[in-house]
Amino acid sequence: MSLLSIExxxxxxxxxxxxxxxxxxxSLDLEPGELVAVWGARFSGRSTLLRVxxxxxxxxxxxxxxxxxxxxxxxxxxxxxxxxxxxxxFSASSRGLVVEHVAAGLLAQRASPKQAWRRGQExxxxxxxxxxxxMECHELDGAELARVAIASALVTSPALLVIDEPxxxxxxxxxxxxxxxxxxxxxxxTAVLMxxxxxxxxxxxxxxxTIDSGELQGEPEPAQADVVPLRRVESGARRR
Amino acid sequence: xxxxxxHVLEGRGADPADSAVLxxxxxxxxxxxxxxxxxxxxxxxxxxxRRFGGFLSVGRSSIYAALGTLMDAGLIEKMSGRSTxxxxxxxxxxxxxxxxxxxxxAYRGWLAERVRNDPQRVEMIGRMTLAxxxxxxxxxxxxxxxxxxxxxxxxxxARPIDAADLDCEGISGLVERLLIEERRRMIDAQLSWxxxxxAELRAVSAGAPVDG
Numbered sequence: 071m072s073l074l075s076i077e078x079x080x081x082x083x084x085x086x087x088x089x090x091x092x093x094x095x096x097s098l099d100l101e102p103g104e105l106v107a108v109w110g111a112r113f114s115g116r117s118t119l120l121r122v123x124x125x126x127x128x129x130x131x132x133x134x135x136x137x138x139x140x141x142x143x144x145x146x147x148x149x150x151x152x153x154x155x156x157x158x159x160f161s162a163s164s165r166g167l168v169v170e171h172v173a174a175g176l177l178a179q180r181a182s183p184k185q186a187w188r189r190g191q192e193x194x195x196x197x198x199x200x201x202x203x204x205m206e207c208h209e210l211d212g213a214e215l216a217r218v219a220i221a222s223a224l225v226t227s228p229a230l231l232v233i234d235e236p237x238x239x240x241x242x243x244x245x246x247x248x249x250x251x252x253x254x255x256x257x258x259x260t261a262v263l264m265x266x267x268x269x270x271x272x273x274x275x276x277x278x279x280t281i282d283s284g285e286l287q288g289e290p291e292p293a294q295a296d297v298v299p300l301r302r303v304e305s306g307a308r309r310r
Numbered sequence: 311x312x313x314x315x316x317h318v319l320e321g322r323g324a325d326p327a328d329s330a331v332l333x334x335x336x337x338x339x340x341x342x343x344x345x346x347x348x349x350x351x352x353x354x355x356x357x358x359x360r361r362f363g364g365f366l367s368v369g370r371s372s373i374y375a376a377l378g379t380l381m382d383a384g385l386i387e388k389m390s391g392r393s394t395x396x397x398x399x400x401x402x403x404x405x406x407x408x409x410x411x412x413x414x415x416a417y418r419g420w421l422a423e424r425v426r427n428d429p430q431r432v433e434m435i436g437r438m439t440l441a442x443x444x445x446x447x448x449x450x451x452x453x454x455x456x457x458x459x460x461x462x463x464x465x466x467x468a469r470p471i472d473a474a475d476l477d478c479e480g481i482s483g484l485v486e487r488l489l490i491e492e493r494r495r496m497i498d499a500q501l502s503w504x505x506x507x508x509a510e511l512r513a514v515s516a517g518a519p520v521d522g
Contacts, residue, residue, distance in 0.1 A: 109464075114505075245470075246471045249470035269494040283512075
């Protein structure tokens with residue numbers, strides 16, 4: 071049983087009598103510790119695929135299973151807990167301290183404010199954004215936003231991180247370090263599914279797929295040798 | 311002075327005499343190593359093995375022959391006095407070599423030509439495609455395979471570098487990373503072209519009229 075199993079999924083958008091197929095008969099499996107990057111041009115269906123994979127949207131056809139559960143039925147129990155989903159540049163205008171934003175996922179799960187705050191600070195330290203903890207979201211630059219978005223998605227210790235265009239809006243020289251962070255998160259055992267619009271985002275991925283007109287190309291299943299055994303590592307800060 | 315199994319490189323735009331010498335990959339590699347650090351033949355051979363052993367498998371005699379050719383061409387010269395490597399030179403170590411200004415210029419010229427995309431290669435691929443791809447469906451298949459090759463190359467090009475590693479890299483690390491970045495951007499352009507070409511070919515497959 072794969073961690074995530076997308077089986078013949080199709081997703082359509084309708085506007086009046088017009089219909090656009092954003093994702094067409096896509097199948098994809100992910101295992102723990104895998105970093106899978108999906109390259110696609112704009113309007114290729116890459117973001118829709120990630121939203122469907124994370125359970126943010128449900129497909130019209132096909133099934134998405136996470137740890138064996140039908141994501142369409144168990145979404146409320148899985149999304150934001152076992153699956154962390156984020157778009158970078160997420161809430162640059164939102165008010166409140168960064169650490170409060172990161173802790174919000176745990177507060178929603180009825181964790182105590184003190185516990186959520188402490189965990190939020192730990193996650194910011196983990197992604198190398200501890201200096202942003204007491205800043206406001208609108209004060210962050212692109213790379214900091216990306217790291218804070220990742221920290222927010224990881225605060226509930228999900229088994230899968232789904233991240234849409236992690237280097238979008240990130241300064242050119244800061245893109246590699248953000249990608250290296252995602253690589254290290256996968257190396258620690260959390261599966262990572264990311265989209266990208268440039269070749270840089272494919273570097274270091276265990277599998278690199280492409281999507282065009284909603285059709286996914288590439289290896290839908292990991293090669294046996296690609297599956298990284300889970301291993302526990304010490305949590306520590308990453309330099310920015 | 312090509313050795314068995316090595317590819318002969320084409321040199322363009324440089325001094326014809328220098329280009330003739332730099333047609334040999336071994337000579338180019340040896341010249342680069344001498345520019346990197348003046349040294350004697352044995353040490354250059356050791357560095358050659360470490361740096362290029364995975365690509366070029368040649369004996370020490372080829373290294374010494376390349377040094378002789380580069381000397382004759384005036385691209386490197388013998389140094390007088392002690393070795394600059396700090397390594398004690400035994401009786402067999404021989405003379406140390408350093409690059410001449412002309413050698414350094416010739417190497418940079420050769421390098422600039424090599425990192426530029428070769429239009430002849432593109433033309434050859436185009437001709438091969440015209441010969442072997444006779445329908446829109448076959449062309450779409452070709453495009454798909456081309457895309458997979460591009461993606462595979464981007465995936466394997468290099469692992470992303472962490473900020474800590476960026477801080478302590480030297481100029482050689484920076485140059486290496488910049489060359490990787492250039493390749494990435496070329497792949498971006500290729501993938502962009504593939505997206506466009508696929509849209510055109512799908513339109514043809516669907517029976518849409520095309521100009522011409």
